[in-house]
Amino acid sequence: MPHMPASQALSAFRVIDLTQVRAGPTAARQLADWGADVIQVQMPEHMRGDDTLGGQEGSDYQYTHRNKRSITLNLKEPDGVTVLKKLVEKADVLLENFRPDVKSRLGIDYESLSKINPRLVYASISGFGQTGPYATRPGFDQIAQGMGGLMSVTGAQGDGPMRVGIPIADLCGGIFAAYGVTVALLERERSGRGQWVHTSLLEAMLYMMDFQTSRWTLDGDVPTQAGNFHPTSIPTGVYKTKDGFINIAVFGGKIWERFCEALGSPDWITDDRSKSKSNRSVHRDWLNAEIEKKLAAQGSDYWIEKLNAAGVACGRINNMQEAFAEPQVQHLGMLKKVTSKWFGEQTLMGQPITLERTPHTLARAAPRRGEHTEEILSEIGFSPEDLSRMKTAGVY
Known part of the structure; x- marks a missing residue:
């Protein structure tokens, strides 16, 4: 079955994906x-390693690989590299996450492939960068979380470093790579030339530290753990009510005043311990204790309604089941349906962005390894005889 675009937005582009893991x-x-x-592009079944996310039947793999076609190629065989270069001739983008030395040894580095297709946007994702003292180190999400500073500011103060509950370095590295590819494709419209785009888990993690980074680079302040409370905006964090916990975020003087009124404590507005942002920072423990005394009088639903009505940001702390039961989440329609010929109907998370004229959908469930090999190789000119010969030789 030929390409089934999930949107018209990028339907003109072909991407060769040599990457593994996440x-x-x-x-x-x-x-x-x-x-x-x-x-x-995956390794043939007979030589594959642990290159999938929980196995091809797992939910992780099904989510990550939807809307793609799959071929197998043995890039350790010269014929496998020849097939890849044939694919590159008509491709717009190539994605890879080999160690820097591997792609050069195989002859599929940017310099080599750009000679075949000067318009190629070649995107590399690594653990630590394409050059430098750590370039050849193996890189994984949690390693980048630690080295990039995230674990030093996550968790309760004094409890030691804490990883985030999602592979945030992997995810951000991937999203930034896709962003870099789209920027390069836009630039290609002007110059007519592709280029090498590269990012790393470490770079992604450092960038995502955001205001914590500028606290260091501009103020010389080394941020520490603040637990469930915002490190600089007080009161903002997790608070206990009569029957559970809620998040409250109070940013700015006017919102602070509305918050005090809503909790029935207008005296906090003029109290020396809480009338200014800097004073609230010094006396945060006292203030947080006073807030929880007030919140203990009513349940979470009461306070969520009251505070939002007053223009103070406030919300539940949901598990995944509760998150998808939220009326607003249901209204946003982020869950999409797709039918897999292997597993039947599936429900997967869609994109968090809406393009009104060219929306995205789930056009194709995750493929089995090599499901489209012969289809795609036929599209680029290989004959049935070629395919039979290559299959016998273990090229795919």
Whole structure:
């Protein structure tokens, strides 16, 4: 079955995806969800390693690899590299996450492939960068979370470093790579030339530290753990009510005043301990204790309604089941349906962005390894005889 674009937005582009595990496949998914013809290149079954997310039947794999086609190629065989270069001739983008030395040894580095297709946007994702003292180190999400500073500011003060509950370095590295690819494709419209785009888990993690980074670079302040409370905006954090916990975020003087009125404590507005942002920071423990005394009088639903009505940001702390039961989440329609010929109807998360004229959908469930090999190789000119010969030789 030929390419079935999930959107018209990127349907003119073909992407060769050589990546494994999560960051690279995430980048490919972003492009596939917006309509690019993403061809996932995997190792043949007989030589594969642990290159999938929980196995091809797992929910993780099904989510990450939707809207793609799959071929197998043995890039350790010269004929396998020849097939890849044939694919590159008509491709717009190539994604890879090999160690820097591997792609050069195989002859599929940017310099080599750009000679075949000067318009190629070649995107590399690594653990630490393409050059430098750590370039050849193996890189994984939690390693980047630690080295990039995130674990030092996550968790309760004094409890030691804490990882985030999602592979945030992988995910951000993949999303930034997809963003870099789209920027390069836009630039290509002007110059007519592709280029090498590269990012790393470490760079993604450092960038995502955001205001914590500027606290260090501009103020010389080394941020520490603040637990469930915002490190600089007080009161903002998790608070206990009569029957559970809620998040409250109070930003700015006017909102602070509305918050005090809503809790029936207008005296906090003029109290020396809480009338200014800096004073609230010094006396945060006292203030948080006073807030929880007030909140203990009513349940979470009461306070969520009252505070939002007063223009103070406030919300539940949901598990995944509760999150998808929220009326607003249901209204946003982020869950999409797709039918897999292997597993039947599936429900998967869609994109968090809406393009009104060229929306995205789930056009194709995650493929089995090599499901489209012969289809795609036929599209680029290989004959049935060629395919038979290559299959016998273990090329795919």
